[in-house]
Amino acid sequence: MRNEFSKKIEEILENQVNTVFITGDLGFNAFEKIQEISGDRFINAGVAEQNMVGVAAGLAYKGFETFTYSIAPFAVYRCFEQIKIDVCIHNLPVYIVGNGGGYGYGIMGATHHAIEDIGCLSMLPNMTCWIPAFTEDIEYCLNQITSLKKPAYLRLGLGKLYPKKITISSINQIIKSKINKITIIALGPIVHNVLEAISEFNDVDLFTILTVPLVDFNEDLINSITKTKKIIVIEEHVERGGLGEHILAKITKNSLKIDHFISLHAKGYPSKLYGNQLFHQTESGLNPENIKKEISLLKEI
Amino acid sequence: MSFINTQKNIRLKLLSLYYKANAGHIACSLSCIDLLIALFEIKKINERVILSKGHAAGALYTILNHTTEINDETLDTFYKNGTKLSAHPSANSFTNIPFALGSLGHGFPIGCGIAYANKLQKNDDLVFILMSDGETNEGTTWEAAHFATSKKLDNLIVLIDKNNLQGFGYTKDVLGDSADFYKWESLGFDVVEEDGHSVEKLILNIKNFSTKKNGKPKLIIANTIKGKGVSFMENKLEWHYLPMNTEIYHKAIQSIEENYYA
Numbered sequence: 377m378r379n380e381f382s383k384k385i386e387e388i389l390e391n392q393v394n395t396v397f398i399t400g401d402l403g404f405n406a407f408e409k410i411q412e413i414s415g416d417r418f419i420n421a422g423v424a425e426q427n428m429v430g431v432a433a434g435l436a437y438k439g440f441e442t443f444t445y446s447i448a449p450f451a452v453y454r455c456f457e458q459i460k461i462d463v464c465i466h467n468l469p470v471y472i473v474g475n476g477g478g479y480g481y482g483i484m485g486a487t488h489h490a491i492e493d494i495g496c497l498s499m500l501p502n503m504t505c506w507i508p509a510f511t512e513d514i515e516y517c518l519n520q521i522t523s524l525k526k527p528a529y530l531r532l533g534l535g536k537l538y539p540k541k542i543t544i545s546s547i548n549q550i551i552k553s554k555i556n557k558i559t560i561i562a563l564g565p566i567v568h569n570v571l572e573a574i575s576e577f578n579d580v581d582l583f584t585i586l587t588v589p590l591v592d593f594n595e596d597l598i599n600s601i602t603k604t605k606k607i608i609v610i611e612e613h614v615e616r617g618g619l620g621e622h623i624l625a626k627i628t629k630n631s632l633k634i635d636h637f638i639s640l641h642a643k644g645y646p647s648k649l650y651g652n653q654l655f656h657q658t659e660s661g662l663n664p665e666n667i668k669k670e671i672s673l674l675k676e677i
Numbered sequence: 678m679s680f681i682n683t684q685k686n687i688r689l690k691l692l693s694l695y696y697k698a699n700a701g702h703i704a705c706s707l708s709c710i711d712l713l714i715a716l717f718e719i720k721k722i723n724e725r726v727i728l729s730k731g732h733a734a735g736a737l738y739t740i741l742n743h744t745t746e747i748n749d750e751t752l753d754t755f756y757k758n759g760t761k762l763s764a765h766p767s768a769n770s771f772t773n774i775p776f777a778l779g780s781l782g783h784g785f786p787i788g789c790g791i792a793y794a795n796k797l798q799k800n801d802d803l804v805f806i807l808m809s810d811g812e813t814n815e816g817t818t819w820e821a822a823h824f825a826t827s828k829k830l831d832n833l834i835v836l837i838d839k840n841n842l843q844g845f846g847y848t849k850d851v852l853g854d855s856a857d858f859y860k861w862e863s864l865g866f867d868v869v870e871e872d873g874h875s876v877e878k879l880i881l882n883i884k885n886f887s888t889k890k891n892g893k894p895k896l897i898i899a900n901t902i903k904g905k906g907v908s909f910m911e912n913k914l915e916w917h918y919l920p921m922n923t924e925i926y927h928k929a930i931q932s933i934e935e936n937y938y939a
Contacts, residue, residue, distance in 0.1 A: 396797070416797060419828070427786040427820035434790020437775060438798065442790075457780060462787055465777050466768050 377532045377565075378475055380514045382406050385443065388522060389414045395522075396435050400425050400446035402475075407445075429455040432470045433462035441469040441525060447481065448474030448490035448531060452497060459527075464500040469525040472497075477507070477531035477564065478612030478642065479656035489656070491642040493531060494563075495617020498588045503527045507564040509548075509584040511535040516544040517586060533565040533612075534653075546591045549600075551582040557675055559600045561585060563611035563619040566662055570610055573667035580671065590622050593630060601627065605635040606674055612662060615641045636674060640667065680876040683714055683743070685937035688906045689930060691739045696926040698735075698756035700764065704904035704916035706736035708873070709807060709838040712899055713740045715879035716805050716836070724802045725775055725791060729784020730809035730838060731765040737774065738762050746771055782815030784808065785835065789824050792833040792894075803887055806835045811843025813855040822894075826865035829892040834883060835866075837896065838873060840903035842914055858898055866896040873899025907932045 389395055390413050397410055398419040411418045417440075421428040425446055432442040444451060451474040452459070463470040474490060481488035494505045506517040506528060513535070521528040542548060550567065557579040562570050567584050574580045581600040593601075601607060607627075609620040620639035627634060643660040650656075657663050661670070687710060695703050709730065716726045717740050728737045738755060741747040747762070754760035761770040765779025778784050788806040795802045812818065825833055837856045841848050848854060862868045867889065869882050879897070886895040903917070904910030907929045921929060 419793070421824060422820075422827075424820035424824065426782075426817045427789070427824055430783060430786020430817065430821070431790035431793065431824065433776070434787040434792075435794045435797075436790075437787070438791055438794030440794055440797065458783065458786070461777055461780060462783055 377514050377535045378406055380511050381532055384515055384518050386410055386413055394440050396440045396442045398428050398432055398444045400428050402446055425450050425454040426458050429458035430462050433468055436468035436470050443471045443473055445473045447488055448477045448493055452490060452493045460500050464502050464527050467502040467526055470527055471521050472529045475532045477533050479653045480533050482652040485650055491614050494588050494613050497529045505529045505588045507531045507586055508535060509564050509567045510538045512538055513544060513586055535565050536568055546587045547594050547597055548584045549596045550584060553579050553581055555579045556581045556600060556604050558606045558671060559604045560608045561623060566610055566612045569664045570667055572664035588622055590626055593626060601632050607634055608638045610640045612642050615639055680714060681937055681939050684711060685933060687739050687743055688933050691735055692929050694735050694739060694755055696921050699920045700756055701918040701920050702732050704910050706733045707905045708840040708901040708903045709733050710736045711874045711876050712807055712836050712838060715876045717744055719880055719883050726805045727784040727788045728807050729778055730812055731779030734764060734766045741773055746773055781812040782817035785821035786817055789821050792830040793828060795832055804833050808837050810837055810839040810848050810856040814852050822864050825894040830894045831890055831892050833894040834886055835896045837898050838901050839898050840901045842903045856898060861896050865893060867893045868896045870898040873901035874905055906936050
C-alpha cells in the first residue's frame with residue numbers, strides 16, 4: 377500500500393499548503409517525490425520518533441496538519457507517551473502512519489512487528505485507527521483523516537484491489553451470500569487470506585471494518601449477524617484490545633443474539649521460530665487453510 | 678529598571694498559593710520564577726513560553742496571575758477539585774498554557790515544532806522553552822537538540838533552570854552534568870551561562886539572542902538556587918516535595934521580606 381499512500385500524499389501536499397510530512401528517516405525509493413514537491417514541508421526528523429511526534433504536535437498547534445511516518449512499531453510504541461499527551465489530549469491533527477502493521481515486516485523479526493498497535497492507540501482520547509484492507513481503501517482513509525482533522529493512526533500493509541467495485545465506507549460488505557450461514561469480519565489485508573479461504577463457499581458473508589474504535593454497525597452487518605448468529609472475526613493483531621473485543625462489545629450493546637463467536641488473531645511467537653509474514657500468520661492460524669478449516673467446523677455446529 | 682518588587686511580590690503570592698494548597702514543588706518553582714518574570718516581561722503576544730518543567734506550574738500560574746490572564750478567584754482553585762489549575766499544567770484552558778506538560782522531556786520537541794512552524798509561516802515570533810537541569814537527562818532532550826541545530830531553528834530560545842538538584846540527588850551525582858556549557862556549545866547552540874536570578878541580565882541576553890539570526894538555536898544556562906529567596910529552603914532537596922505548615926509559611930514570608938527590599 378506504500379506506493380498508493382505515497383501518491384495520495386503527493387496530491388495532499390501539493391494542494392494543501394498547511395500540511396507537513398515528517399519521516400523518521402524512512403522512505404527510500406518511495407518518498408523522493410514528496411520531498412521534491414513539499415520543500416520545507418517535508419522533514420526528515422532522523423531516527424528519533426519521540427521528538428518527531430512532539431515536533432508534529434508543535435506544528436499542529438500552529439495550524440499545520442502533520443503526518444508522521446515510520447515502520448509501525450516505531451511509529452507507535454517508541455513515542456506512545458508523546459502520542460497520548462502531546463497529540464491526543466490536545467486533540468491535534470497529527471496523523472501517525474505506520475507501515476507494515478501486524479507481521480508485515482516478516483523475517484525482520486519481532487522488533488519490526490506491530491500486533492498490539494490498535495489496542496494501544498484505540499484507548500487514547502480523540503484517536504481513530506484506520507486500517508485499510510484493499511488498495512482503494514487508502515484514498516478513502518486519507519480523505520476521511522484529512523477532513524476530520526483530529527488524531528489518527530493509519531496502519532499500512534500489503535493490499536490488493538477490490539474484487540469488484542464498491543462504495544467504500546467504514547464497514548464494507550465484500551461478499552453477500554444468499555444462503556448466509558456465517559458472518560466473517562476481517563481487519564486489514566488479512567481479508568485476502570479470507571477471500572482465498574472462502575473461494576469455494578457460497579454461504580459466507582464477508583465484511584471488512586476500517587476503523588477502530590468502531591462506528592455503529594450498519595444495517596447490512598446487523599442483518600447478517602441476526603441471520604447467521606455465527607461470527608468469525610479475523611485480525612493480524614492480538615486478541616486483547618483487538619477488533620474481536622470491540623465487535624463483542626458492540627454486539628452486547630446492540631442486544632444482538634448470537635450462538636457462536638470465534639476470534640482468529642495474532643498469537644505472538646508460539647514456536648519461538650521466525651519467518652515471513654505468511655509463516656507468522658500460519659503460526660497464529662491466520663493462513664487461508666486454517667481459516668477454511670475453522671469455517672468448515674463452524675458450519676457443522 | 679529594577680524588578681525587585683516584582684520578584685518579591687510574585688514570590689509572596691507563590692508561597693501563599695502553595696500554603697493554601699498545602700502542596701509541594703515550592704523550591705523548584707522559586708528557582709525558575711525569575712526566568713518566568715523575564716520571559717513574560719519580554720515576550721510578544723503571539724510568542725509562547727513552554728514550561729517543560731511542568732512541576733513548576735505554581736510559578737507559571739502566579740506569573741499569569743500577575744499578567745492578569747488568571748484572575749485571583751481562579752488562582753484560588755489551585756489543587757482543588759474542579760480546578761483548571763492542576764499541579765502540573767493542563768491543556769485547553771489558557772492561551773499561555775498551550776500544552777499539558779509535566780512528564781519531563783516533552784516541551785523541547787513541541788517547542789521545536791512551533792519554531793519550525795513559525796519559519797514556515799515566515800513570522801518572526803520566538804519560542805521559549807524552560808527546562809530543568811534534571812530534565813536534560815531525558816533522551817528527547819538530545820533528539821530535540823539535534824533537530825533544532827540541524828533545522829537551524831535560530832528562533833528557539835531554550836532556558837535551563839540549573840539549580841543542580843534533581844528528584845533524588847545532585848545532578849552531578851546522578852547522571853553527571855547534562856546541562857554543561859561545552860556539551861551544548863559543541864552541539865551547535867549559541868550558549869550563555871549567567872545568573873538565573875537577575876531579571877535585568879536575563880532580559881538583556883534574551884534581547885541579544887532574539888536579534889541574532891545566525892541559524893543557531895539559543896541556550897541560556899541559568900545558574901539558579903533551588904528555593905531562591907527563602908533562605909532555609911535554598912539548596913535543600915526536601916523542599917522539592919514538602920508543603921508548609923503555618924509556622925513555616927510565616928517564616929518563609931519573613932525570609933522573603935528580608936531578602937527582597939528595595
